[in-house]
Amino acid sequence: MLHYVLKRIGGAILVLVVVALIAFVLFRFVGDPINQMVGQDVSVADRERLRQMLGLDDSIVVQLARFLWNALHFDFGVSYQFKEKVTTLVAARFPATFELSLAASIFAIVVGIPVGAYTGIRPKALMSRAFMALSLIGVSLPTFLIGILLIYVFAVRLQWLPSYGRGETVQIGFWRTGFLTKSGLAALVMPSITLGLFQLTLIARLVRAEMLEVMRADFIRFARARGLSERAVNFRHALKNTLVPVVTIIGLQIGSIVAFSIITETVFQWPGMGLLFITSVQNADIPVMAAYLMMVAIIFVTINLTVDLLYLAIDPRIRLGSAQA
Amino acid sequence: MSEPLLEVDRLGVEFVTRHGDLRALDGVSFSMAQGEILGLVGESGAGKSLTGRAIIGLIDQPGRICGGTITFEGRRIDNLRSADLRKLRGKRIGTIFQDPLTSLDPLQRIGDQLVETIRAHLPLNAAQAREKAIALLGEVGLPAAADRMRAWPHEFSGGMRQRVVIALALACDPSLLIADEPTTALDVSVQAQIIALLRRLARAHNASVLLVTHDMGVIAEAADRVAVMYAGRVVEIGPVADVIARPWHPYSRGLMGSIPSLREEVDRLTQIPGAMPRIGARPEGCAYAPRCPKAEPRCRMAAPPMIEAGPRAAACIVEPAP
DSSP states (O other), rough: OOOHHHHHHHHHHHHHHHHHHHHHHHHHHHOOHHHSOOOSOOOHHHHHHHHHHHHSSSSSHHHHOOOOOOHHHOOOBBOTHHHHHHHHHHHHHHHHHHHHHHHHHHHHHHHHHHHHHHHHOOOSSHHHHHHHHHHHHHHHHHHHHHHHIIIIIIIISOOSSSSOOOSSOOOEEEEEESSSHHHHHHHHHHHHHHHHHHHHHHHHHHHHHHHHHHHTTTHHHHHHTTTOOOIIIIIIIIIIIHHHHHHHHHHHHHHHHEEEEHHHHTTTTSSSHHHHHHHHHTTTTTHHHHHHHHHHHHHHHHHHHHHHHHHHHHHHHHHHHHHHO | OOOOEEEEEEEEEEEETTEEEEEEHHHHHHEEEETTTTEOOTTTSSSSSHHHHHHTTTTTTTTTEEEEEETTTTTOOTTTOOOHHHBBBEEEEEEESSSSHHHHHHOOOHHHHHHHHHHHHSOOOHHHHHHHHHHEEEEEETSSHHHOOOOOOOOEEEHHHHHHHHHHHHTOOOOEEEEEEEETSSOOOEEEHHHHHHHHHHTTTTEEEEEEEEEEEEEHHHHHHHEOOOOOOOOEEEEEEHHHSSSSSSHHHHHHHTTTSSSSOOOOOOOOOOSOOOOOOOOOOOGGGGGGGHHHHHHHOOOOOOOEEEEEEEEOOOOOOO
């Protein structure tokens, strides 16, 4: 078991190093950041001085070593456009994205699993058919369209919810939270629905497919023959047996929720990392882009690691398999 | 003989499909006495497993009971509401399925599955149910039963798992045990142990067993009486020794002739020409007539009735009672 855990952690570290390398290589081709930072009337000598200050004239190997060493300390340098430390910038934006992603994930899981279980248990019920039809829309409509539709209906027409921003926030230490105020929570509703809707339909459809599969299994038939209640058969035996693939997908999807909150943040002008990333792309702000990429990689790797460890908790057969390995 | 424990009378089961209703069981009748072991034998598709499932009301969709009655412990159970039927399953009627490897929930400890079943039917608290579960595991021959409670199904071999399945089936002292091919998925060396265990426990708990199998060897070893099924009907029923020694129905004779014997040396086993008609393609009259060496034109006119002769009965109008 320890072997299994160590192997996963080793894999996670390897992935992060590779991502750092890719980030470094990739951003060498983005274009000359000096051109973005200074106006056309700046002299060549001034440009060279700036280049030296930023260390952009060193050899590639030196730059790479410096990048890796600094990345290890969560130091990604100074943003070219904001002239501020990237770490400070990201740290300031991170709570907004985190809270949005958390709300979206909870929405997707809390609604998606019960809906999937219901449609799996009663595939022919009217409600199930209605949901399956609706879920097609959820899967096929692009995120920005859902966001704009929601804004039109609930912000413009009904005026129930704010159309942009985080509302009032409360500062707790380094963390700026929107969970504690009424306007903060209200501002969270539409962005999290927009961000979580795709994942919700995905989770629901996956749980449904797995349930249909498991309901045919012998041990379900045997559980019925033992005279257990429908409730026990459906939830204690069937739903639990669908969880391994479902947890995998949920894990991956939470990763993509964080990574692809960019669109939702743009639609709702949500002051998170996604919005920061968009502006830094427009300005070839390489330190910010690199930091964002590393951030997303860390989140993905952490979630995957958690998922691998969750397997151990759910399925005893994996515990045995790793002990033998 | 006192009142039978189980009486199946002209049971019919059909599957509703787009191409019309297919009759899978067609007038299956037999009865079982308290404590008796009845073997139900036949080839694949004859309807033996389906008969067992119909009794506990667990026919796969889109199948349904379309005729006849099932009387258990003096009460009709074929028309019970599903909630009432559920109280019967596991409590009065225990079931053992073919594949012990897939019958247990892989994500639940052995002990939890036992306790869960016991508490679903009996008014015991957790500690009492646990005690009973340990006793059951000991009874089915698992050594160190108390330690095994925390084991996972995958940690057990097929034979051990089937013992656990038997413990689950017997958990609430049922009066009827339906054993659907209980040894088919097991190693030959383990088969005999499981059959002996089943027989011993059925006697000890005074439970009747409906032993569904395609293996005449298992029937010969374990059953008191045997019912031979062919194409959705019972074609012969009687005491095991009689049916094996002097089969009455031509199909039974063909079945017995295809069993290798240790006593006599035979070059080739006899085989029955042709195949059992598929469901939905069964002929008028006796379903066996197309393959039967003794068939006469009148066999094809109407389904032959069961003709009784003492403890035996067969659905053949040509062969005289042996």
